[in-house]
Amino acid sequence: MSFKLRVERAAHEKKSNIILALDPSVGSSHHLLKQSTRILEEVIPHICGLKINRQLVLPLGLFNGTQKILRLAQEEGLPTIMDCKINDVGYTNRAIADYYFKAGFDAVVANPFVGWIDGLQPVFEVAKSTDRGVILLVYMSHKGAPEGYGQTIQNPKTHNYTPQYVAFAEKALTWKADGAVVGATYPEKIEEIHSILKDNVPIFSPGVGAQGGDIEKAMKAGARYLIVGRAITLSKDPAEAAERIRNIAQEHSK
């Protein structure tokens, strides 16, 4: 089963579209593993997936600490995403994706800026051959996102002018990506990108809570999954925070 269907099934079964961004604060690897495991165990009933980024893999190591967390998620039927924003030449990209998939991740995040040939094509090849997913950055959530994702570009084939994020959304369709990341901090961009992707490529939206994004606006604009970190992980009661965010999102899901 494809990653896209697996995460859809998890969302249906868990009645949740919340993906936990497990970014614990800085500390020793022993402390980080304990803290991450505790938070994940507490919020499992309220989430449909887990996202980890290099902030955690670097101190824990890929094949030791990180795998312990991945196994816990897998036992609970939660798909896992490595937020590695792959962004290099194809030969290196393929090796990076291969390592993450071998460690047990179900999907990787990649940056379409590097293009297809000798860029992301090898990543899609290794992902599709192992039923894993590739999620593309289409419009990031931070304040500087318009400088790159929002610039106007000239399409090298048609010579037409178009926003960068529109070109990336079209690539997500053409390349059959399993998801597109669009920041919840830009609901108008979610709406515009959703009108291009429709239900073919689900939108994964980070940025609610700590970055100021609004759950209701993001959901109404067309986000399918919300990626949530600090609003849960830094809460005094992560389970309560996850449940509350899940319930608001469910209320406004289409």
Ligand code: XMP
């Ligand atoms: P917070 O604490 O802000 O965490 O809820 C958000 C999580 O999502 C990641 N993030 C992004 N990942 N594209 C991505 O691929 C984005 O535009 C983006 N914005 C935030 C961030 O690394 C953290 O794990």
